[in-house]
Amino acid sequence: MITLxxxxxxxxxxRIEVPALQGIDLHVASGEFVAIMGASGSGKSxxxxxxxxxxxxxxxxxxxxxxxxxxLGDDExxxxxxxxxxxxxxxxxxxxxxxxxxxxxxxxxxxGEGGRTERAREALxxxxxxxxxxxxxxxxxGGQQQRAAIARALVTNPAILLADEPxxxxxxxxxxxxxxxxxxxxxEQGRTIVLITHEQDIARxxxxxxxxxxxxxxxxxxxxx
Amino acid sequence: xxxxxxxxxxxxxxxxxxxxSALTMLGILIGVTAVILLVAVGNGASVQINNQVxxxxxxxxxxxxxxxxxxxxxxxxxxxxQTLTQADVDxxxxxxxxxxxxxxxPIAQSGGQITFGNQNYxxxxxGTTTDFPLVRNYxxxxxxxxxxxxxxxxxxxxxxxxxxxxxxxxxxDPIGQxxxxxxxxxxxxxxxxxxxGSGLGSQDNVVVAPITTVWAYLxxxxxxxxxQIVASASSASxxxxxxxxxxxxxxxxxxxxxxxxxxxxxxxxxxxxxxxTSIATALTLVLGAIAGISLVVGGIGIMNIMLVTxxxxxxxxxxxxxxxxxxRDILTQFLIEAMVLSGLGGAxxxxxxxxxxKEAPNIPAIATSSFPTPVVSLPSVVLAFCVSVAIGxxxxxxxxxxxxxxxxxxxxxxx
Numbered sequence: 128m129i130t131l132x133x134x135x136x137x138x139x140x141x142r143i144e145v146p147a148l149q150g151i152d153l154h155v156a157s158g159e160f161v162a163i164m165g166a167s168g169s170g171k172s173x174x175x176x177x178x179x180x181x182x183x184x185x186x187x188x189x190x191x192x193x194x195x196x197x198x199l200g201d202d203e204x205x206x207x208x209x210x211x212x213x214x215x216x217x218x219x220x221x222x223x224x225x226x227x228x229x230x231x232x233x234x235x236x237x238x239g240e241g242g243r244t245e246r247a248r249e250a251l252x253x254x255x256x257x258x259x260x261x262x263x264x265x266x267x268x269g270g271q272q273q274r275a276a277i278a279r280a281l282v283t284n285p286a287i288l289l290a291d292e293p294x295x296x297x298x299x300x301x302x303x304x305x306x307x308x309x310x311x312x313x314x315e316q317g318r319t320i321v322l323i324t325h326e327q328d329i330a331r332x333x334x335x336x337x338x339x340x341x342x343x344x345x346x347x348x349x350x351x352x
Numbered sequence: 353x354x355x356x357x358x359x360x361x362x363x364x365x366x367x368x369x370x371x372x373s374a375l376t377m378l379g380i381l382i383g384v385t386a387v388i389l390l391v392a393v394g395n396g397a398s399v400q401i402n403n404q405v406x407x408x409x410x411x412x413x414x415x416x417x418x419x420x421x422x423x424x425x426x427x428x429x430x431x432x433x434q435t436l437t438q439a440d441v442d443x444x445x446x447x448x449x450x451x452x453x454x455x456x457x458p459i460a461q462s463g464g465q466i467t468f469g470n471q472n473y474x475x476x477x478x479g480t481t482t483d484f485p486l487v488r489n490y491x492x493x494x495x496x497x498x499x500x501x502x503x504x505x506x507x508x509x510x511x512x513x514x515x516x517x518x519x520x521x522x523x524x525d526p527i528g529q530x531x532x533x534x535x536x537x538x539x540x541x542x543x544x545x546x547x548x549g550s551g552l553g554s555q556d557n558v559v560v561a562p563i564t565t566v567w568a569y570l571x572x573x574x575x576x577x578x579x580q581i582v583a584s585a586s587s588a589s590x591x592x593x594x595x596x597x598x599x600x601x602x603x604x605x606x607x608x609x610x611x612x613x614x615x616x617x618x619x620x621x622x623x624x625x626x627x628x629t630s631i632a633t634a635l636t637l638v639l640g641a642i643a644g645i646s647l648v649v650g651g652i653g654i655m656n657i658m659l660v661t662x663x664x665x666x667x668x669x670x671x672x673x674x675x676x677x678x679x680r681d682i683l684t685q686f687l688i689e690a691m692v693l694s695g696l697g698g699a700x701x702x703x704x705x706x707x708x709x710k711e712a713p714n715i716p717a718i719a720t721s722s723f724p725t726p727v728v729s730l731p732s733v734v735l736a737f738c739v740s741v742a743i744g745x746x747x748x749x750x751x752x753x754x755x756x757x758x759x760x761x762x763x764x765x766x767x
Contacts, residue, residue, distance in 0.1 A: 205679075220667075
């Protein structure tokens with residue numbers, strides 16, 4: 128599903144070059160639930176941005192679902208993000224003053240696909256939020272907002288779900304709820320999930336843990352789910 | 353992304369900041385109102401001038417004596433020559449070479465103090481022939497016009513306009529009364545129906561007498577002068593043809609082979625109308641341009657607010673990009689937002705402008721003055737709307753492009 132080959136990323140801060148990723152080789156198979164861990168500055172956010180096609184690597188190859196996305200232009204990357212990737216962010220990132228239902232519809236609007244309302248309702252139902260469809264983000268609890276965001280990520284039926292610290296802004300109860308939801312999506316529907324976190328408790332829900340340090344993979348272990 | 357979705361997003365964005373959107377719209381609204389209203393006033397002036405000129409008769413052609421040239425070719429100035437004769441008038445009136453001319457009349461003008469009892473008044477006295485009412489489009493309301501007998505016998509009879517009646521008779525019946533012009537007695541035999549119109553010289557301030565009478569009693573030593581010939585064409589569209597025919601006849605009669613050396617000049621009502629219209633059009637353009645400045649100011653207001661909006665919604669733009677919005681989608685969204693602002697402001701401005709134009713004649717200060725009644729024309733409405741939408745487009749492009757170019761990662765990180 129995902130293949131990274133010798134991926135590096137270097138940021139330029141004025142004249143100084145800051146290496147964020149120094150050669151990542153990673154293969155994620157379809158149906159895996161991978162947690163990427165690491166302290167801040169380890170390069171996990173950079174890796175997330177590259178996996179999410181928000182940024183392109185400085186060198187190396189990135190195959191996503193058979194497409195080499197490392198050298199694509201802005202609009203092609205937008206299309207890949209739209210069709211193949213579902214994002215779940217730490218701060219939910221729902222569009223304000225817009226109902227949960229319309230938020231979930233949004234990726235379908237950009238995809239130009241039909242049957243939007245129906246599909247969005249379905250996705251909201253799948254995360255247990257059918258009765259909150261017409262609520263605006265400010266009228267939803269943190270856990271509910273994150274579930275709406277997960278529904279939005281799933282509505283286009285993407286190849287992978289990318290979750291960047293999805294429980295970072297949630298209390299313990301909501302955190303467990305969200306992780307159970309993700310875990311179920313993986314085990315029951317076979318969703319490929321890449322989760323970024325720095326918490327062991329959260330990483331425990333994954334079936335594989337990859338640890339980053341200074342832009343390199345230092346540990347890659349499968350756990351018994 | 354289709355247009356409906358784009359409009360829905362724009363409406364959402366605008367409703368999020370109602371007061372701000374309303375104030376921004378107000379800028380365009382005021383600009384468009386000003387354009388509609390001032391152009392309407394310009395149009396009204398144009399219509400007013402048009403009506404006045406039309407009341408003089410749309411088919412009328414004037415023939416003036418032209419600059420007389422001495423033997424040395426020295427121009428002696430407009431109207432100095434007396435090149436027009438009764439024979440010229442008769443030649444035009446034979447209508448053999450000029451089928452498009454209905455009738456031609458000679459005009460001899462004389463100024464003069466007019467008195468009746470202890471009233472006195474000044475009005476020009478016009479000497480002419482019996483076709484005067486036909487050519488100049490006058491109706492006799494009371495009494496009758498003079499006849500060929502009156503001309504042949506140089507009877508001292510006059511037909512007067514309503515303004516003269518009002519100033520001399522103060523309610524008394526003027527028919528049969530004797531008035532004095534330059535101390536000569538004349539009998540009033542008819543009164544013209546009111547023609548209205550002002551500004552270009554009232555058409556009702558006239559005294560008309562047989563031309564022979566004027567020559568005999570009023571022009572004195574100046575003799576049998578004809579200051580102009582007035583002809584009427586069979587229709588407004590025949591005026592140009594009639595002018596050509598008259599020119600040909602007069603050139604032949606005056607034995608002039610080079611038309612540029614003609615000792616007479618033609619001017620049709622159409623020429624006067626064209627001049628007046630071009631002045632009115634220029635006036636309308638100037639007024640519209642002045643109002644257009646406020647429209648540009650409104651446009652800058654839109655640009656300003658759109659820049660603020662884009663900055664405020666940087667994070668939203670980041671989210672949209674992350675879930676698959678292309679540059680074009682973001683660009684469209686903000687452009688449409690700007691165009692909805694300006695288009696709506698424009699539509700409201702048209703409504704307010706049209707309403708003010710409609711109500712203006714009801715304002716007492718305007719109703720009693722000669723201020724033209726504003727006329728809102730459809731082209732100005734369509735143009736104003738299109739221009740206001742175009743202003744949204746023009747001033748929206750920069751902010752929208754700025755939004756579309758945002759990098760998704762940086763936009764998502766923006767707090």
